[in-house]
Amino acid sequence: MADVRVTYDKTVDAAYVYLTEPQARAKSARMYPCDPVDVDAMINLDFDEQGRLIGIEVLAASSKLPEYLLQSAERPDTKVDE
Known part of the structure; x- marks a missing residue:
């Protein structure tokens, strides 16, 4: 099964499923x-x-969307403390 990139912003409850190669723009x-x-x-x-x-x-x-998909999605709404 191919990997699919998914992003999820919990603050607005929106997800995006990318169906292109990860490096493609x-x-x-x-x-x-x-x-x-x-x-x-x-x-x-x-x-x-x-x-x-x-x-x-x-x-x-x-x-x-299934909970497991949202939990494993990239989260642009969270930032890492530096």
């Missing part, structure tokens, strides 16, 4: 918002210029 050319009524949340799909899915933004992530 893919830029979103188009964002498609999923119907919040259909998915009972706000989920945005990001596509590159070639139409490939490069990432998924999940708002209200704690109610939509």
